[in-house]
Amino acid sequence: MSQTLIQNLRRETELAQEFAAVLGEERTMIKAGDYQALAGLLERKVELAGSLSALTRTREAQMGALGIRTGAGGQLFGRQIDAGVEAAWRTLVFAARTARDANALNSAVVDAHLEFTEEAILALRQRGDNATLYGKNGRTQTGPQGVSLASG
Template sequence: MSQSLIQNLARETELSKEFAAVLGEERAMIKAGDYQALVGLLERKVELAGLLQTQTRAREAQMGAMGIRLGAGGQITGRDLSPAIETAWRNLLFAARMARDANTLNAAVVDAHLEFTQEAIQTLRQRGDTGGTLYGKDGRTQQGPQGVSLAAG
């Protein structure tokens, strides 16, 4: 049974690494402004997330059946822990942290783009008294400054 757990941990590690790689591709596309390509990547992310969820459930059930529990800091404890299981677990934790860090970085890139866009819109709205227009959510033009400043809080 421990060999099966090691195989499941290895598969989950592979999926986590693949997810981190897709997040890297996503970040490159966002930085390049290639938003059309993100659609296909989103489908791949959803697929990988589903596979990871299924693999995680199987691994958790298997660990529970073997009496292996998670302790503080992601450490595993149990009577049937072999060095191979511990190594496979550490590999999974490392891959999961890589994916988490890639996701955090992507969020920061998206936040930076959003902040820049909001500032640009605010600047355009402030210049609205010169007759400039902006398009609203409905696709129609709006005259001058309108709405509530997002920076006003």
């Protein structure tokens, strides 16, 4: 059973590393403003997340059957933990943390872009230049923005 668990841990590690690589591609595309290409990456991320989720459930069942549980900081606890399992687990934890950090970095990049955009819109609105802004209907706001005295 330990060998099956080790194989599963290795496959989960490969997927976590692949997920981190996709997040790196995503960050590059976000920085370059290539938002059209992000749709394809989204499909890949969803596919990888589904595969990772399935492997995680399998791993948790295997670890439970072997009497292995995880603690804070990713430590393994159990009566007899195979050295191969422990090594494969450490590699998986490192890969998962790398993916988590890549995701946090992407989130920070998106937040920075969003903040910049919101500040730019606010600056335009404060300037009173509504003709260059889009309304909720997706069209530019043109024409008089108040009550016209000519219309009575």
